[in-house]
Amino acid sequence: MSKDIKVSTSHKGDIAVISIQGDVTAVTGEVIGNAYGSNDILNSPKILLQFDKDCYINSGGLASLIDIASEGRKKQQKIHAYGLSDHFQKIFHMVGLTRCIPIFTSEEAAMKDF
Amino acid sequence: MEQLLELHLPNILGAEKEAIKKAVIIAEKLGFARDRIEDLKTALAEACINAIEHGNKFDQNKKVRVTLAANNKSLEVIVHDEGEGIDPKKIPTKRVRDDGFPCRRGYGVFLMSNLMNEFYFEKNPGKGNNVKMLMHLNG
Numbered sequence: 325m326s327k328d329i330k331v332s333t334s335h336k337g338d339i340a341v342i343s344i345q346g347d348v349t350a351v352t353g354e355v356i357g358n359a360y361g362s363n364d365i366l367n368s369p370k371i372l373l374q375f376d377k378d379c380y381i382n383s384g385g386l387a388s389l390i391d392i393a394s395e396g397r398k399k400q401q402k403i404h405a406y407g408l409s410d411h412f413q414k415i416f417h418m419v420g421l422t423r424c425i426p427i428f429t430s431e432e433a434a435m436k437d438f
Numbered sequence: 439m440e441q442l443l444e445l446h447l448p449n450i451l452g453a454e455k456e457a458i459k460k461a462v463i464i465a466e467k468l469g470f471a472r473d474r475i476e477d478l479k480t481a482l483a484e485a486c487i488n489a490i491e492h493g494n495k496f497d498q499n500k501k502v503r504v505t506l507a508a509n510n511k512s513l514e515v516i517v518h519d520e521g522e523g524i525d526p527k528k529i530p531t532k533r534v535r536d537d538g539f540p541c542r543r544g545y546g547v548f549l550m551s552n553l554m555n556e557f558y559f560e561k562n563p564g565k566g567n568n569v570k571m572l573m574h575l576n577g
Contacts, residue, residue, distance in 0.1 A: 328452070351451060382483050383545040384451075390542050397539070411476035418552060420533065420540040 328352050331359045339435055340368035345376040353388025360392050370438045371396065373425065375407035386419055393424040406434040439507035439514055447486065447502040449494045454486030457504045461515070464506055468513060469575065477553035478513070478573055484546040485517035485569045493519025493567055512555070515571045523567040 329346035342359050346352065359365060373389075381389075396403045406428040408416065416422050428434035442464050447453040458479050465475045486502055494500040503518040530544040551557040556572035 349451070380483075382480070382487060383543070383549065384487065386545055387542045390540055394539065394542075409476070411473065411480070415480065415549070418549070419545050424539060 329355050331355050333359050333362065333365055335364070335368075336372075336435065338368070339370045339372050339438060340365045341372045341374055343374040343376075344379060346379065348379055348381040348385030348388065350382075350384025350387065353385055353391075356388055357391065360395070366399070369401055371401055371403045372431070372434055373403065373405040374431065375405060375412070377407055377409050379408065379412065381412050381415065386415070386421065389421060389425065393421070397424060402438055404428060404434040404437065406431055439509050441505060441507045443504070443506040445504045447504060449490050449496065449498050449500045449502060451487065451490055453490070453502070454483045457486055458482055461504075461506060464508070465513060465573075468508055470513070470573070474573060474577075478515070481550045481553045481571055481573075482515055482517070484549050485515070485571065488546045488569065489517050489519035489521075489567075493521035493523065495521060497521075510575070512572045512574050515554075515573070517569045517571075518566055520566040523561040523563075 329344070329348065329352035332343045334341045342356065342365065344356060348356065365371065393403060403425045405425050408427055413427055416427055428437065443460055445457050445460065447457060461478060461482050462475055465478055470478070486504065489502040490496065494502065500520040505516045507514045529547050533541050533544060533548060535541055550569065550571060554571040555574045558570045560568040560570060
């Protein structure tokens with residue numbers, strides 16, 4: 325695993341959770357992609373991306389998240405996100421990523437809206 | 439403008455974090471609000487990444503130079519690469535696919551130009567390229 329990112333997966337009921345800490349970049353995006361590509365996550369209809377509030381995301385990282393959103397759409401998965409800092413919530417809105425990965429202010433809100 | 443910082447970064451992705459750390463310290467001293475400093479961090483990161491990737495084309499014999507200067511109105515950031523440069527007209531501007539989905543790449547310039555108050559390319563054939571950005575203290 326890349327030293328700049330920590331990614332773990334879990335399940336909460338029928339929701340697959342991908343927890344992300346650290347730098348989301350073109351380099352580390354592969355780690356998130358691998359987590360998403362694991363059988364138990366890839367076949368889940370509901371996926372929650374749980375970002376640490378200190379996550380750093382650059383344009384290469386956005387590309388990796390768009391890849392996941394694109395794959396999720398093909399599989400008719402619903403993907404939600406929460407935990408992003410105010411700044412990266414703004415960036416998600418600016419690049420249009422919220423159209424495919426809606427962001428929520430809390431885990432409870434993100435899970436309730438699936 | 440008073441020059442406050444000159445850094446020579448190795449041409450490796452991730453090197454931009456050193457520039458970001460130092461820029462944050464300077465921006466805090468100048469009195470920029472927290473949200474503007476976050477904007478600066480992203481814009482500076484994207485400028486460095488573009489210099490490493492598109493300017494210097496990952497050539498580790500080349501460097502990225504970052505300079506910060508300020509006056510009582512603005513912070514100026516210049517990111518210099520040693521590459522041949524790209525035609526600004528050829529930078530993709532399309533960010534939404536025909537089906538409404540966001541495009542995969544092409545957000546660097548979009549973010550820099552939207553997060554900073556002013557944004558310019560300066561292409562100097564044979565001498566590299568500058569991305570020059572200004573952030574105004576009054577917003």
